[in-house]
Amino acid sequence: MKSALPLALVLAAACAPPSLAHHSTAMFDFTKSMTLTGTIKELQWTNPHAWVQVIADGKEYSLECGSPNTMSRQGWKRNTVKPGDPVTVMMRPMKDGTPAGMLVSILLKDGRTLGAGVTPGPPPPIAAAPK
Numbered sequence: 001m002k003s004a005l006p007l008a009l010v011l012a013a014a015c016a017p018p019s020l021a022h023h024s025t026a027m028f029d030f031t032k033s034m035t036l037t038g039t040i041k042e043l044q045w046t047n048p049h050a051w052v053q054v055i056a057d058g059k060e061y062s063l064e065c066g067s068p069n070t071m072s073r074q075g076w077k078r079n080t081v082k083p084g085d086p087v088t089v090m091m092r093p094m095k096d097g098t099p100a101g102m103l104v105s106i107l108l109k110d111g112r113t114l115g116a117g118v119t120p121g122p123p124p125p126i127a128a129a130p131k
Contacts, residue, residue, distance in 0.1 A: 028092040028102045035126060036061065040085040045078040052103055054089055063091055063103040066117025074115040085109060088126050
């Protein structure tokens with residue numbers, strides 16, 4: 001009977017590339033924080049990251065979030081925000097200045113602040129609820 005070790009090594013190597021394909025966060029400027037007030041265009045509730053599209057200051061911002069799994073642990077549901085909902089968001093902007101970034105927290109019109117599922121613990125507070 002031959003050893004199962006060679007087969008295990010081949011299977012491990014075959015499974016490794018998808019896990020290594022995950023991108024870094026190097027494109028976000030973690031030395032800056034931006035707060036925007038606008039309206040929801042869309043919530044894309046998808047793996048591996050959900051995305052929130054927010055219209056603010058005449059621009060569309062694409063904000064990367066955590067996975068739906070981690071977001072749900074912070075109070076999100078796929079219908080937490082709907083197109084047209086007013087929101088205030090705190091984000092880490094892109095280093096290259098494009099209107100996008102990593103969502104840190106979102107303040108909803110009902111006064112709840114939710115984290116984006118990318119960092120543990122409670123979300124940072126945002127000053128005032130959108131109207």
